[in-house]
Amino acid sequence: MTQGSYVADKSSSGGEFNRDTSYITTRITSRTRGAEGGAAGGHYPVEAGRYRLVVARACPWANRAIIVRRLLGLEDALSIGFCGPTHDARSWTFDLDPDGLDPVLRIPRLQDAYFARDPNYPKGITVPAVVDVPTGAVVTNDFAQMTLDFSTEWTEFHRDGAPQLYPEPLRDEIDTVARRIYTEVNNGVYRCGFAGSQEAYDAAYDRLFTALDWLSERLATQRYLVGDTITEADVRLFTTLARFDPVYHGHFKCNRSKLAEMPVLWAYARDLFQTPGFGDTIDFVQIKQHYYIVHADINPTRIVPKGPELANWLTPHGRESLGGRPFGDGTPPGPTRESERVPPGHGAG
Incomplete structure (x- = not known):
């Protein structure tokens, strides 16, 4: 079931819930750390205006990213797109937006950005996800690393007075x-x-x-x-x-x-x-x-x-x-x- 998204979490034979914790681990890092890459585990450069954070307010994991982005003042550098509160078996959808399309990515379903990254993407379509706007492809959905990188890699774009969330x-x-x-x-x-x-x-x-x-x-x-x-x-x-x-x-x-x-x-x-x-x-x-x-x-x-x-x-x-x-x-x-x-x-x- 969900991890704030559609994802293949299942109960074991003993009935214990097991979460699928395999994410796209590509990171967005400062220009001095690593070259741009497309493969999982690679790096994209921090650039204002290049990426879009896709979230759903309902999801606790996405809510973390919403909070950290706001506390650090990254609104001008990193745009945000909101999916609706529900999803079907395929994907979160942008049903809150006019015509059901994200106004920046121009897609109706978040899965479209995952398939732009990998047409055969086999995992759940999860939020939060950071999408590379020029290519329309998901860069990462690694929610735990994502907020740490907001604190440590996006410092150039923090607001004046931004707190140290990861000192x-x-x-x-x-x-x-x-x-x-x-x-x-x-x-x-x-x-x-x-x-x-x-x-x-x-x-x-x-x-x-x-x-x-x-x-x-x-x-x-x-x-x-x-x-x-x-x-x-x-x-x-x-x-x-x-x-x-x-x-x-x-x-x-x-x-x-x-x-x-x-x-x-x-x-x-x-x-x-x-x-x-x-x-x-x-x-x-x-x-x-x-x-x-x-x-x-x-x-x-x-x-x-x-x-x-x-x-x-x-x-x-x-x-x-x-x-x-x-x-x-x-x-x-x-x-x-x-x-x-x-x-x-x-x-x-």
Whole structure:
């Protein structure tokens, strides 16, 4: 099932969910690092205006890229295209755009960009994906490396006051924390939701909440996951937490506790949500539409629930008492561009 996209993830013979983690690993790097290449593992040069980031607001993995691009101020250098919240067995589609075509790439389906890269592309059509506009071909869909490269390779185009999301002195710790977040939380909710046996589900459930308890303990005495500023690790956790009560608690059976019933994580999530660049990227309507409509094997009626109440995301969180500097020596991003704003009524306001 999905990795925020159509991808061939399957349950093993024991019913455990296994994610397909083989991505197009081509990177976009600074001009001093590597020559342009087209093969997986090669390099393309960082160039303003050359690439288009294709995302879906519903997808937690794509949401990371939306947040990092906004925090770093890459809007002028890297355009963005939004797929709709649902997809069929073939591909994400640009059904939000006039005539169902991406206005820059002029394609109706993201798979067209994958096939421009490889006409026999055998894997899932995933978001986020960075597309080379001149050729119309996908450069990379390696979501984990993508945001790290935004921080480290695109520095020439960062806004004044851009935060250090992947500071070199903290990278080992960020990587360690992010690795556990990915395996146990980001992917852990999917492991619960797509378990193919009671035994696999029970094991996945225990792993998920063990990790959430560990995160609660870590965050009880510090405002952010690593150091005293927002880092890549916080971005990676936030996108799962934002979807926890609307989707994962019920739809994926992650129901020991709602996020709103886990005091430390709930305060931490609200703190980030109320920070420019985080909550203003969250479209709760599209998030619910994606999971409840696309996952017909879990929700065969495809009925999208009306709840939960969302105004509580804007209530005081009290995390300022722990200190910390959200953007370090930098500054918050400015207002979201009008063309990229979450539609009215789709957020928590």
